[in-house]
Amino acid sequence: MSEKKKEEKYIPFVGLVDDYVGRSAWDFYSWGHMDIGIAAFLVFSLTITIPEFMYGRGASIIAWWMVFLFTFLVAILWELLENTLIYHWGWRQRGKDSWMNALWDIIFVTAAGAVMWLFEFLIRELWGYFTRWFYIVGAISFFIILICYVVGFYITNEITKKSRKARK
Numbered sequence: 683m684s685e686k687k688k689e690e691k692y693i694p695f696v697g698l699v700d701d702y703v704g705r706s707a708w709d710f711y712s713w714g715h716m717d718i719g720i721a722a723f724l725v726f727s728l729t730i731t732i733p734e735f736m737y738g739r740g741a742s743i744i745a746w747w748m749v750f751l752f753t754f755l756v757a758i759l760w761e762l763l764e765n766t767l768i769y770h771w772g773w774r775q776r777g778k779d780s781w782m783n784a785l786w787d788i789i790f791v792t793a794a795g796a797v798m799w800l801f802e803f804l805i806r807e808l809w810g811y812f813t814r815w816f817y818i819v820g821a822i823s824f825f826i827i828l829i830c831y832v833v834g835f836y837i838t839n840e841i842t843k844k845s846r847k848a849r850k
Contacts, residue, residue: 697783699845703776703838710834713831716790717827718757720798720823720824727749729749731816754791
């Protein structure tokens with residue numbers, strides 16, 4: 683295989699240049715997928731914490747593993763929606779995700795949900811703090827990851843500008 687064909691097939695693990703966004707396993711959108719996982723877990727966890735707040739411990743109708751399962755299902759549904767309808771409607775300028783990127787996006791959503799489940803266990807069950815601390819930690823986590831998304835977007839755009847300028 684010629685060097686040119688190898689170069690065309692090579693996709694880095696981290697897509698720091700716009701050409702690899704949506705094709706690499708990790709790009710700045712990965713931060714957004716982590717935020718989806720955090721938000722989904724927090725929203726679904728309300729089905730446990732609201733009944734517990736109103737009626738006491740054990741009043742919830744679902745278990746924490748189901749909240750995690752719903753978060754995983756959100757990851758799959760989001761990737762399907764993102765790469766079918768959103769792409770079809772023209773709201774996605776970069777084209778469809780590669781299979782590797784879509785798989786890693788699902789992993790990132792699921793991993794963020796798992797981290798939130800760990801936070802729930804540590805804060806509520808192990809340390810015995812009130813539920814509000816779990817949601818405070820979740821909100822702080824969400825905004826930290828959102829800031830990482832914005833920084834990643836900026837870095838990707840700057841590196842893309844520099845690489846395209848160097849090619850000319």
